[in-house]
Amino acid sequence: MDIHIVQRAGHDTWTSHDEFGQWIPGADHEMQSQYFLVVEGDLRDTVFAGTKKAFLKWLCRLAKRVWITEVLVSVTGESWDGSMAIDDPEPFQQMFEDFSWTQIREGQEHPEPNWCEFLRWERAKDSSYPITLMYKYYTDTETDNEMWRREEYHRRKRNG
Numbered sequence: 001m002d003i004h005i006v007q008r009a010g011h012d013t014w015t016s017h018d019e020f021g022q023w024i025p026g027a028d029h030e031m032q033s034q035y036f037l038v039v040e041g042d043l044r045d046t047v048f049a050g051t052k053k054a055f056l057k058w059l060c061r062l063a064k065r066v067w068i069t070e071v072l073v074s075v076t077g078e079s080w081d082g083s084m085a086i087d088d089p090e091p092f093q094q095m096f097e098d099f100s101w102t103q104i105r106e107g108q109e110h111p112e113p114n115w116c117e118f119l120r121w122e123r124a125k126d127s128s129y130p131i132t133l134m135y136k137y138y139t140d141t142e143t144d145n146e147m148w149r150r151e152e153y154h155r156r157k158r159n160g
Helices: 048-065 100-105 131-137 141-159
Strands: 002-007 013-015 029-031 035-040 073-075 084-086
Touching: 048 073, 048 084, 131 141
Parallel strands: none
Antiparallel strands: 002 035, 013 029, 073 084
């Protein structure tokens, strides 16, 4: 199975800041948030039931991680004993795992983090900037003290 990621033409949003919340000099930068995934496969030595199960498992895992707005799937084969067509995105939209800070805004007091939140950096105080980069590149006593406090906390946690 091959997956081709195709960016939708044009742009649907813009930004004036980078991923750290830092202003980018110059004009606003156009961005596209919508992509098409084109999946193709020439599957040999498979049976329809196994291929259907494997593809649906992959699609469900994808739906937990990215917001699916449209879906059009057709699985057929010359020697297979079945076929499958999917054109309703709604079940897959319900699988999406939102970020915990979105759930907090919606009133949940202690939401469970989603699958990828561990990948995000620890922020510096009152900033979207990673505290490790703030510590490295800026002279700021408050940031230095906070960085040392966090390092000590993690060291104690590791050592029990």
